Amino acid sequence: MEKTAVLDLLRQKFPREVKEAFTDLGDEIIIIDKGSLLPILKLLRAEPHGYDLLLDLTCVDYVGQEPRFEMVYHLYSLTKKRRLRIKTRLSEKELRIASLTEFWKNANWLEREVYDLFGVHFEGHPDLRRIFMYDGFEGYPLRKDYPLRKRQPRLRLRE
């Protein structure tokens, strides 16, 4: 009962925005609308919930489904020692979502990674540019429709 207190509260406070809230294999998971990401995270980050650490932020490409992309956020509360996973879907046509850089500094590089490898745009990011791939690289290599053996060398290769 105590475990799902956060989920119950989220269901009450955001009845429309929280699509699903459940526990799977001991992890608390909520699935939300992308527009409500900032208000929900603001609530979760503040006391008494205290999810003050952004563990990871990444993207999944479900090619063939609609909406195609899914953003995944992993939060952790250092005081309560509890985790929470937040998922939200993005369609390919409108591949943009609010940036978390104003809440967590480490979201900066994580969002640049997702931008570089998946092509998701983060609104409000202070410095949204490539982090891994080199200038002139075309396409988004972690998307499932990127050709498996496509190479984009920077030099003219020998032989």
Added chain:
Amino acid sequence: MPEAKKRQLPAQFIATQFNSILGWARKFSLFHYPFVTACCGMEYMSAACAHFDIDRFGAGWTRFSPRQSDMLLVVGTVTQKLAPVLRVVYDQMTEPKWVVAFGTCAVSGGIYDNYAVVQGIDAIIPVDVYIPGCPPRPETVLDGLLKLQEKIQHQDQEWRWKRRRY
């Protein structure tokens, strides 16, 4: 022949070819530049340090400037992003120079058959010796070094005042 002269003779000279003695000198004084990018670096360290000790074969002198080194050890994965750097390092080395591809990633890209990794550094620079293994055992590294020495000994040496046939 007087007895004293007979004793002196063998130590006075050796008969050899200049090409051969230059190869002998070069193969035992390999200054190496470690271009270490990945986990194979640990194996390079154990091969270079006291337990396996490549200094026994005359390759103990590590130079961290390509301009002072003869042997380029490419140890680990080379990504497409890094490829121009490796080319510059190779171009900065002075002749004569040799390249060793150390580990499966440097040899062929290894398990990284993807968008980011060069599929073998011989697509960027010429390679003399390939040392396979993921990572290679230090014994394999020593074997590769001996093979390189054999190659240096028997190759056609270049030197500055060498007469060339044009």
